[in-house]
Every structure is written in C-alpha cells, then in structure tokens.
Amino acid sequence: MAHTTLIEQKFRDPFITAKGETRGSVDWRGLKTLWLNTGTLCNIECRNCYIKSSPTNDDLVYLTLGDVVPFLDEIDELAEGAKEIGITGGEPFMCPDILAIMEEVLARGHTLLVLTNAMRPMMRPKIREGLLALNERYGDRITMRVSMDHHSQPLHDAERGTGSFEIAGEGLAWLAENGFSVAIAGRQDLAESEDEARLGYGALIERLGLRIDPADTKALVLFPEMIEGDSPPEITTACWGILDVDPGDMMCASQRMVIRRKGAGRATVTACTLLAYSPEFELGDTLAAATEDPVQLNHPWCATFCVLGGASCSA
Known part of the structure; x- marks a missing residue:
C-alpha cells in the first residue's frame, strides 16, 4: 500500500518530489528553436500519439499567420539573428495557413524544420505546388522531417493504420525526387537495439532513394517510446550530477512552442513540444513572459523523453 501511495504522489508538487527531495528545474538559456503547433487535427489517429492528434481532435486549433507573426516579431527584436523554427501538429499540411506561415518564417531568414507524416494532406496539388516554390527559393533552409513509426510495414501500420506505410513511402519518395532536404523521425522498437533499428531504417532509406545517412x-532521429501512465523516476537536483547530464541540454532550456487552444482569444506559449495539455506548462502569451522563470520538471515525460531518454525534438 505504501508503494502504491508513493507512485500516486509522484509528479504532483512542482517543487518537491514524492520522496521529499528538491525537484529538478531548468533555467532559460536563450532561444534555439521556436515550435509552432498548427493544431491537433490530423488525417490519421496513431495508437500512441503523445498529443492525441486525430481527424476529430481540435483541442488545439489551427494557427493562423496572424497568430504567428507577433512571435516572429519578438524574435526579430532579440536581434540575435536567424533561429530554427519548427512546425508540428497534428498534421501541419491540414492547416489552411501552412504555406503562408512557412513563407513568412523563411522570408525573415530563419531555418525551417517541418514535421509531417508525408501522406495525403502533403500530397494535395496546391500544397505540392507551394512546397516546390518554397524549396526553389529557400531550399537550403528547409528540412522536411517525416515520421515513420517503424522501418517495417507491419509495425508501422499497426501504429498508424493499414496502408499508411506505403502512402508515407510515396510521400518520402516525392520529397527526395524533388530535391528536398529530408529527415526521418522514427521510434526504436523495444525488442531491437539502436544499431538494429538504424540498419532497418537504412534498408528503407535505400529502397526509397533518400539521401540520408x-x-x-540528426537525419534519422530515433525517439524513446513514451507510454501514457508510465511512472519513471522523478528528476531531482541531484540527478544532474548522478546522471552527468547538463540541464542546459534539455529542450525547455532553449525551446518553446506556440499553441492556440479551442476557444482561446489568442495563441500562447508552452514549455516544450510534449506538454500541450498540462496547464502548468503553459507559460504566457509572449516569448518574454514564457522565459522568465525556471521550468519545474514535474511531468513523467520530462524524465522519460528528455533527462533519461536524452532526446530533443529540434535539429
């Protein structure tokens, strides 16, 4: 009973762990990547989607160009030069303003990392035409990162739906044929080593004719599996030394994500890409407000993905 009670008390207090130790936190180190979440609507519903994207989930509504511009203005005011702007969802190519948002980001001199499933929304004629035009003008600053849940069709389709592996492969091949810089975001199956996973993805890359090592x-990103309801260890201030991990390497030290909740009057900023549904990680409606205070690592995914998993969504 005591063990169960301890688990239930984990990740509750923002400053103290269930064992009474001081919770780890991350100070702001300066902007590296600003993420734009274009909304949680997606053409598919993945079994383990961390942000619960689906054809019906509009908890995060589409961002508009008007939502995005004030944050790009704030970056300009920093006068620190070009930044990485990441675009994620949902499926970004369902967002009506996606091409206009990409154009605005690139016209200001930033680099662009676009996360997509490379399926039907990206392959619509209007989107393809717009992407080709953007790649012709700004191709050296655009990376299209395509999510593939596994390098084999059975495991990928088990996560994303029958036929999704083949359709995504067609999208990847189109990107490669048209000279886009392409990366892949995959998951490492728990039954295989990282070397085995990279070997499997390598065979897929060769089959599709992609220019990826x-x-x-950075070109083949393998993310740790995150399971909702999991109970990893809580991160304390002592963990940085024990694990030999620099808090400055955590996403929330240099990254923020812009979202707009359904019914909200304006877009707001969250601490990272993973925690859009946790109100304590919604930090303000400007970048300045969202970077004033340390981020308390009071969520299981802070441990699983970032501190213990050593992962980051940026390039």
Missing part, C-alpha cells in the same frame, strides 16, 4: 542522428 542512417548513422546521422
């Missing part, structure tokens, strides 16, 4: 950890 499977050993390149």
Whole structure:
C-alpha cells in the first residue's frame, strides 16, 4: 500500500518530489528553436500519439499567420539573428495557413524544420505546388522531417493504420525526387537495439532513394517510446550530477512552442513540444513572459523523453 501511495504522489508538487527531495528545474538559456503547433487535427489517429492528434481532435486549433507573426516579431527584436523554427501538429499540411506561415518564417531568414507524416494532406496539388516554390527559393533552409513509426510495414501500420506505410513511402519518395532536404523521425522498437533499428531504417532509406545517412542522428532521429501512465523516476537536483547530464541540454532550456487552444482569444506559449495539455506548462502569451522563470520538471515525460531518454525534438 505504501508503494502504491508513493507512485500516486509522484509528479504532483512542482517543487518537491514524492520522496521529499528538491525537484529538478531548468533555467532559460536563450532561444534555439521556436515550435509552432498548427493544431491537433490530423488525417490519421496513431495508437500512441503523445498529443492525441486525430481527424476529430481540435483541442488545439489551427494557427493562423496572424497568430504567428507577433512571435516572429519578438524574435526579430532579440536581434540575435536567424533561429530554427519548427512546425508540428497534428498534421501541419491540414492547416489552411501552412504555406503562408512557412513563407513568412523563411522570408525573415530563419531555418525551417517541418514535421509531417508525408501522406495525403502533403500530397494535395496546391500544397505540392507551394512546397516546390518554397524549396526553389529557400531550399537550403528547409528540412522536411517525416515520421515513420517503424522501418517495417507491419509495425508501422499497426501504429498508424493499414496502408499508411506505403502512402508515407510515396510521400518520402516525392520529397527526395524533388530535391528536398529530408529527415526521418522514427521510434526504436523495444525488442531491437539502436544499431538494429538504424540498419532497418537504412534498408528503407535505400529502397526509397533518400539521401540520408542512417548513422546521422540528426537525419534519422530515433525517439524513446513514451507510454501514457508510465511512472519513471522523478528528476531531482541531484540527478544532474548522478546522471552527468547538463540541464542546459534539455529542450525547455532553449525551446518553446506556440499553441492556440479551442476557444482561446489568442495563441500562447508552452514549455516544450510534449506538454500541450498540462496547464502548468503553459507559460504566457509572449516569448518574454514564457522565459522568465525556471521550468519545474514535474511531468513523467520530462524524465522519460528528455533527462533519461536524452532526446530533443529540434535539429
């Protein structure tokens, strides 16, 4: 009973762990990546989607160009030069303003990392035409990162639905044929080693004719599996030394994400890409407000994905 009670008390107090230790936190180190979440609507519903995207989930509504511009203005005011702007969802190519948002980001000189499933929304004629035009003008600053849940069709389709592996492969091949810089975001199956996963993705990359080195950890990103309801260890201030991990390497030290909740009057900023549904990680409606205070690592995914998993969504 005591063990159960301890588990139930984990990740509750923002400053103290269930064992009474001081919770780890992360100070702001300066902007590296600003993420734009274009909304949680998606053309598919993945079994383990961390943000619960689906054809019916509009808890996060589509961002408009008007939502995005004030945050880009704030970056300009920093006078620190070009930043990485990441675009995620949902499926970004369902967002009506996606091409206009991409154009605005690139016209200001930033680099662009677009996360997509490379399926039907991206392959619509209007979107393809717009992407080709953007790639012709700004191709050296655009990376299209395509999510593939596994390098084999059975495991990928089990997560994303029958036929999704083949359709995503068609999208990846189209991107490669048209000269886009392409990366893959995959998950490492729990039954295989990282070397085995990279070997499997390497065979897929070769089959699709992609210019990706499977050993390149930025071009083939393998994310740790996150399971809702999991109970990893809580991160304390002592963990940085014990694990030999620098808090400055955590996403929330240099990244923020812009979202707009359904019914909200304006877009707001969250601490990272993973925690859009946790109100304590919604930090303000400007970048300035969202970077004033340390981020308390009071969520299981802070441990699983970032501190213990060593992962980051940025390039």
